[in-house]
Amino acid sequence: MRRELRSDFTTRQTMLSDLFELYYYSDVTIKPVEMHSHDYYEFYIFLEGDIAMEIENVAEPNIKLVPGDIVVFPPGVRHHAIARRSAPKNKGKEQNPTPYRRFVFWINDKYLKELVSISPDYAYLIEEAQKGKFIHHLESALFGQVQSKAITVLEEISTVHYGHDAFLRIYSSELLLTLTRYVYESEHKISVPENTDMMGQLITYIDEHLTDTLSLDILAEKLFVSKSYIVHEFKNRLGLSVHQYIVKKRLAGCRDQMLSGIPISQAYITYGFNDYSNFYKAFRKEYGYSPREYVDIHTMPG
Incomplete structure (x- = not known):
């Protein structure tokens, strides 16, 4: 039986967990969100919708998002998503609005530091965002794998099985590292070293x-x-x-x-x-x- 993985969207911008929080939202009616920043890290994984992202002090004021976009916000970076107003294709006919779908992945600063102490590879997307590169894009096959990892986290969140807390740490760190690996390898040409066995x-x-x-x-x-x-x-x-x-x-x-x-x-x-x-x-x-x-x-x- 399919579990209901979707959360009802609220404009809350504070974390309740001391590790991470992950939400899947799908909305037709879009609630406006004011410019804001966090004291934690946000990984915004865009699935679908007619949405632009406004990021403070970025040259392009409203960046139109496309499916496969990953947006990373370190603490203190002010931003908000904006519903774009597209003209209807067929005037006079009722349109079925495209739902606004996304994963929102919040990670506590202490938890991220713990992961980076295990491997500095966890920090790549954060370091890029601190240099001003907030938005990355994955092609559909890799993006599909990221979605699969996110679904695994959400399914574990909804269970009460033995080992629940340990699996949450494993799956959440795997989601972050998978996301980081795919973005890094998409943006860097990775070749096989000559001495590889x-x-x-x-x-x-x-x-x-x-x-x-x-x-x-x-x-x-x-x-x-x-x-x-x-x-x-x-x-x-x-x-x-x-x-x-x-x-x-x-x-x-x-x-x-x-x-x-x-x-x-x-x-x-x-x-x-x-x-x-x-x-x-x-x-x-x-x-x-x-x-x-x-x-x-x-x-x-x-």
């Missing part, structure tokens, strides 16, 4: 070519190793065949695209499942649900 190069090549034709012959040719070496390394180090690894990664790519709103029929073709019946069986075996059931369970109500 061969298994690392194999995995990197596969992960970067999941939407292309992949086979043992192609991997052996591209990386100048024997097919028997590839088979041996995957079995020894991952306990999977090359084919099993590729299928798992492609299924994960399909899943993330579907959760980002891309039609199932487009997602499975994109990732090389030319036959829907085979895709359906593989997806059900991997995730325990049919593709449609999985989307219905994990997609937030609009």
